[in-house]
Amino acid sequence: MSGQRSFDLGGWRVDPARGVLQRDGAETRLEPKLMDLLLLFAGSPGRVISKDEIVASVWEGRAIGDDTLAAAISRLRTALGETKNNRFIETLPKRGYRLAVTPQGAPNAASDAAPSETALLLSRGRAALLVPLPQSLAQACVYFEAAVAADPGSAAAHAGLADAMLAQLFAGLGAHFAASAKASAQAATALDPDSADAWALLGTAILLADRDFARADAALLKSIALDPRLARAHRSRAFALAAIGRFVEAEREARRAIDVEPLSFMARGDLLQVLLCARRFPQALAEARKTIQMSAQSADAWSALGWAQHLSGNDADAVDALLEGLRLLGTSGATLAALRRDFAAGGFGGVCAAGAKLLEQQLMMFTPRPVDRAMLHANGGDFDAAFTALEDAIRIGDPVMLMLPYLPLLDRLRNDPRFAGIIARARLVH
Numbered sequence: 001m002s003g004q005r006s007f008d009l010g011g012w013r014v015d016p017a018r019g020v021l022q023r024d025g026a027e028t029r030l031e032p033k034l035m036d037l038l039l040l041f042a043g044s045p046g047r048v049i050s051k052d053e054i055v056a057s058v059w060e061g062r063a064i065g066d067d068t069l070a071a072a073i074s075r076l077r078t079a080l081g082e083t084k085n086n087r088f089i090e091t092l093p094k095r096g097y098r099l100a101v102t103p104q105g106a107p108n109a110a111s112d113a114a115p116s117e118t119a120l121l122l123s124r125g126r127a128a129l130l131v132p133l134p135q136s137l138a139q140a141c142v143y144f145e146a147a148v149a150a151d152p153g154s155a156a157a158h159a160g161l162a163d164a165m166l167a168q169l170f171a172g173l174g175a176h177f178a179a180s181a182k183a184s185a186q187a188a189t190a191l192d193p194d195s196a197d198a199w200a201l202l203g204t205a206i207l208l209a210d211r212d213f214a215r216a217d218a219a220l221l222k223s224i225a226l227d228p229r230l231a232r233a234h235r236s237r238a239f240a241l242a243a244i245g246r247f248v249e250a251e252r253e254a255r256r257a258i259d260v261e262p263l264s265f266m267a268r269g270d271l272l273q274v275l276l277c278a279r280r281f282p283q284a285l286a287e288a289r290k291t292i293q294m295s296a297q298s299a300d301a302w303s304a305l306g307w308a309q310h311l312s313g314n315d316a317d318a319v320d321a322l323l324e325g326l327r328l329l330g331t332s333g334a335t336l337a338a339l340r341r342d343f344a345a346g347g348f349g350g351v352c353a354a355g356a357k358l359l360e361q362q363l364m365m366f367t368p369r370p371v372d373r374a375m376l377h378a379n380g381g382d383f384d385a386a387f388t389a390l391e392d393a394i395r396i397g398d399p400v401m402l403m404l405p406y407l408p409l410l411d412r413l414r415n416d417p418r419f420a421g422i423i424a425r426a427r428l429v430h
Contacts, residue, residue, distance in 0.1 A: 008104040009042060010088055012080065019194060021079065031227055032194050033058060034076045041089065041099040050096040068229060068260060073097060118154055121147035125160050134173055140164040148184075155192035158184045162201045169208060172369055175397025178209035189219075196227035204236045208399055211429045213244050231260040235270050243402040243429040247278035265291065265298055272304040276311070277406040284308040299328040311408055315348040322351075353380030360385075369393070371400045375409040386413055390422050401426045 006015045013022040019035050021028040030038065036058045040049065055064055058072075073089060080088045087100040125143030128136045141164040147157035165181035168174065182205035188198035203219035206212055217240060223233040234257035241250035254271040261267050268291045275284040288305035291298055306322030309315070323336050335358065342354035356376035359368040370393035377386035393401050404410070404426050413419050 007042065009038075010080070010086075010101040014038065014042070014103075028079055030079055031075070032196065033072060033227055034079060037072060037076055041097070042103045045099050045102055048092055048096050048098045054097070064231075064261060067262065068231075071229060118147050118151040118157060121150060122154075122156055122160055125164065129160075129164060129167060132167070132171065134168075134171060137164060137168045137171060137173070141168070153191060155188045155195055155198060158191065159188035159195065159198045159201055162188060162198075162205060166201065166204055166208070169397060170399055172396045172398055175395070178205060178397060181205040182209045194226060196223045196230045196233060199223035199226065200230060200233040200236055203233070203240070207236075207240050207243070207402075207429060208397070211402075211427050213240060213429050216240050216429075229260045231257045231264065231267055234260065235267055238270055238274055239399075239402075240429070242274050242277055242406070245406060247274060247280075250274045251278065251280075263294070265295070265300065268294075269300050269304070272301070272308075273403070276304065276308065276408060277403055279311075279408055281308050281312045285312065297328060299325040301325075302328065307409060310348060315343075318348065319343045319351055322355075349380050352376045353382060356380050356382065356385065369398060369400065370396065371398055371407075374413075375407070378410055378412045383413060383416055386410075387416075387418050387422065394422070394425050402429055404428065 006013060006017075008014070011023055015022060016035055016039055019030055019032065021030060037054070040054065040057050051066070051069055054069060073091075077089055082088045090098045090100045092098060121143050125140045125147065128140035128143060131137075141161065144157055144161035144164050147154060148161060151157060162181045162184035165177040165184065169177040169181065182202065185198060185202035185205045188195060189202050192198060199219050200223040203216045203223060206219060207216035210216075217237065220233055220237040220240065223230060224237070227233070234253045238250045238253035238257065241247070241253060251271065251274050254267070254274050257267040258264070258271060268287065272284055272287055272291075275281075275287060284304065285308045288301050288308060291301035292305065295301075302321050302325035306318045306320075306325060309318035309321055319340070323339060326339075327333075327336055339351050339354055339358075343351040346353070353376070356373055359373050359376065370389045374386045374389035374393065377383070377389060390401075390404075400407075404423060405428065
């Protein structure tokens, strides 16, 4: 925003560089996202702007719900003092939105130059981030690194690089990404102290790199203060709070993320993880069913439902749900039939032992996390293999290991003398 000049709009003086509206000697500060939204409208006066274009321009292509966009439009209207007789923004059903007043001296989008090299690199990086596969995440890093090289003063480029590195860390591609992500997020917040997204990334990176809850939480709270409707910040804070066992607060933050993005499977998955770690199994069952009602194609929801059923003492339904999750991930019918026979022969422990072997042999159509293997081995009775898998999780810096003291599916390992050593090497949050 710092490169935008001031302009007049319906009695307001808009100062993008300072993020404020001025009228009659008074100032109203806009959230960064609302200023970006206003600039988009002011740059295209009289033109209908579709929801997709708004999301691509203001939310940088991130997946947001219609309610998030509608709420942002509503807050912008309120800030502008819109009334029935004094409209600033028109809603055109099924088409989008249009600025209803004529700005004076605003940048004209129609006469803007072609997108810069940095903008193109950022766009390509964000597109690559949407595909959670190792090659695509590596490609995202390359694009964002090139954007930083092209424009070292771009906060968005540094934030994108931090985002890509954190995505690789969460994908289990290496513990070394944590420190690099922190450095990039620090650069982004230094270049744009009003970027809620950059502060959320910094909070997550501090948590994973330094295991320092207080500093991580300070960054996440700053992000939420800048943009209370940033789902990423609430999700990250839920994870941080759960990592230190503050599950009531963690659940509250996870539910706030869902309030912001009610259709987000990731937000609902975070809530399920919190509920399972808090051992609130009936609530986890209810939330998993809600997610499945939204879409019966959510493999993660079926998996969470299965584990919650097992922890609630209902192993037959647990196996049905777990196998449905595996089916959705592409597991063959023959493999699923074999797992059912293992359950019939050896109970839940038998199906876990067989499932762990399948993961070790990589006979399933997805990449298993070491912690998943550890859980299956623990419940299948092979403690040695479970500890080997946990050592693998430590080696790659799997963020799930921050939940180690609370994961109920590892309870069978807790009395083993080796568990204390795993806890020490996992570098829990302090």
